[in-house]
Amino acid sequence: MTAPTINGTRYPxxxxxxxxxxxxxxxPEGQxxxxxxxxxxxFRIGAPKAGELLALLKAEPTAPPADNTTPDLATTPDAPEPAAPAAPVAPLVVDPTPVPEITTAEPDAEATPVSRPDTPTPTPPPGPGRSAVVWPVVLLALPAFVAIWSGWVGLGGLTGFGVVHPLPGIWDSFSINSAxxxxxxxxxxGAYALYVWLSGRVPQRARRFxxxxxxAxxxxxxxxxxxxxxxxxxxxxxxxxxITTAVACLPVAVLGMGAALAHLVRTHD
Known part of the structure; x- marks a missing residue:
């Protein structure tokens, strides 16, 4: 069989x-x-050119064989309308972040928990604590009360405090020791101011005062x-x-400090 010529020449x-x-x-059928x-x-060509030619043939879209028979217009049904073009498909975006390799431990290997520093470990709420008892304070206050009371009353007697009648003309028999x-x-x-200071439930100005x-x-x-x-x-x-002057001013000073502290406790910063 003579090799086909293209454009009337046998040259490559x-x-x-x-x-x-x-x-x-x-x-052949099926090829x-x-x-x-x-x-x-x-075509009398070398292997490289034959491979390139074969690649071009395979790259071409294959079309179904044309039907050369003339259709019968009388029996042929109306051709369906062409379908609407499909909407363009968005290209698939691939995340370039590499996926970490997951390794499975052997069945007999002991599993080690993985700790994540960015995930805070929830702290269990503290259980209801038992408050401290306060009855020993009463026992401590009894001797202190006796000593303090007798000391202040005795000092009041040395500084001019004594028995007075606060209701003259109303209740002449009623008397009281002003000491x-x-x-x-x-x-x-002093006890009340100490409680306000240590309670931590008052404004800052009241706590400082x-x-x-x-x-003092x-x-x-x-x-x-x-x-x-x-x-x-x-x-x-x-x-x-x-000493008499200082002791005589104490009731007035206590009244002023008590009124000021009561006012500060009810205010807000």
Whole structure:
């Protein structure tokens, strides 16, 4: 069989000129493309050019064979309308982040829990704690009450405090020793200011005022006890004027500090 010539020459032709002739070759039934060896043999070309020609043949879209029979217009049903073009499909976006390799442990290997530093471990809520008992304070306060009460009343007697009739003309027989106003006022205010300071449930200004006034009240109470015992040990029956002046001002000072603290406790910063 004589090799087909293209454009009347037997010299090697370009791939573009050989492509139509290769497309028209007779192929056995069931074979879609000619083999590379047949292309080499038919067109007298080398293996590289035959491989390139075969690749071009395979890259072309294959169309179904044309039906050369003339259809009968009388029996042929109306052709369906062409379908609407399909909507374009968005390209698939591939995440370039590499997927970590997952390794499975051996059945007999001991599993190790993986800790994630960015995930906070939930802290279990604290259980209901048992509050501390306060009854020992009562036991401690009993001897302190006796000593403080007797000391302030004794100092009040040395500084001019004594029995008075607060309701003359109304209840003449009613009398009271004014010296008891010293332990009630000074020590009660000191305990209350100490409670406000340590409670932590009041505004900052009230807490600061309660702190310093509680310290001052406790210091004044301690100085009053020291002054009484020193005067009593020295056999003094009347306190010096400067001690009498300081003791006489205590009820007024306690009243002012108590009213100020009560006002600050009810205000907001």
């Amino acid at each position: 032709q370009p791939i573009e000129d050989l492509l139509p002739a290769a497309r028209d070759l007779d192929l 879609r493309f000619p083999s590379r060896n047949r292309l080499m043999r038919e 008891i106003t010293l332990p009630i006022g000074v020590e009660t205010y 309660a702190k310093w006034s509680a310290i 009240s406790l210091l004044v109470g301690a100085l009053g006890q020291v002054a009484y015992h020193l005067l009593e040990a020295a056999g003094v029956t009347a306190a010096p004027w400067w």
